[in-house]
Amino acid sequence: MRTQVGIIGAGPAGLLLSHLLHLRGISSVVLERQSRDHVEKRVRAGVLEQGTVDTLTAAAVGDRLRREGLPHQGIELRYDGAGHRIAFEELVPGRSITVYGQQEVVKDLIAARLADGGDLRFEVDDAALHDLGTDRPYVTFGGERLDCDFVAGCDGFHGVSRPSIPAGVLTEYEREYPFAWLGILARVKPSAEELIYARTDRGFALHSMRSPEVSRFYLQVPLGEDIDAWPDERVWAELKTRLETVPGFVLATGEITEKGLTPMRSFVAEPMQYGRLFLAGDSAHIVPPTGAKGLNLAVADVRVLTEALTQWYETGSGELLDGYSQACLRRVWRAQHFSWWMTTLLHTFESQDPYEQRLQLSYLDYVTSSEAAAKTLAENYVGLPFG
Structure with a gap:
């Protein structure tokens, strides 16, 4: 088999990347270790930033989100016997959050990809990445070989993508x-x-x-x-x-x-790329859920990667691909700090x-x-x- 972008992982990052690339005329194959049923029922994050909602809406996968999502214009901080509302409509006019489960986003994206003839492979438990440092990377799984121009590692912290990068390339930062x-x-x-x-x-x-x-x-x-x-x-x-x-x-x-x-826990791997492999979402970074940033960071990564791949295929320029990691990490570290700050502000420590x-x-x-x-x-x- 051959495709332009091999995507490892059918979570929000991998599925959204596949969908956005499809809208730009770029082919992909998505390989997922778990079953479709498991992926669609996996309960994770539920708070979508304004930019995430706008991205899904612009990509024509936001119809059910607009019908069933719960827009919120604020949150309450409750402590010392009193509640204090942080009013988004007054502090950041025109921007809010929407409560809509990650599994619902996944269902919407799977339905969209299948409706468009997308190639999604579930229950692939033996995927291996090869020749990432060359211009001819490929993925093997189930006795098959998938040749591609690029590989996107969207398979989470415990996936195969990040461990496929040679030792000594990555610097990892962690806080438990x-x-x-x-x-x-x-x-x-x-x-x-x-x-x-x-x-x-x-x-x-x-x-x-x-x-x-x-x-x-x-x-x-x-x-x-x-x-x-x-x-x-x-x-x-x-x-x-x-x-x-x-x-x-x-x-x-x-x-x-x-x-x-x-x-x-908090975790960041730098850089988020090696050769023709690009990491996105939890495969490159994790934040404590206090700041509600995990899913939203994955969407931000995918937006950057989509633009970089589009530039490469349309013009042959690798400028945005070369700057992928740097562009993503600026937002990642801002989210890391915010999540750490919210965590230390609201939790008790022994x-x-x-x-x-x-x-x-x-x-x-x-x-x-x-x-x-x-x-x-x-x-x-x-x-x-x-x-």
């Missing part, structure tokens, strides 16, 4: 946090119209949603926690303790349909002494009382403009 998030999905109407980020002495909690009938919650728990130690009754009791801290707020409870643990706790609360007071500080949070949260 001493806690995890216990996340649940519940069939219950959200108890608030917008996301609530709650900082308490018992730990962080997040009230989010996926639809008018489905809510999403997170609890800060110790790293290495046993999920079996959290039966439904304990989860709801702890969520109530951490969220019912302002007068009049009552948390609605219901059937928990999914439960999982997510270690909190190593904190009373002095550090008071500093944390003082900074929360500053963010919620200063228009300048609130605007910094708002413009980073809704996403910095592309370009």
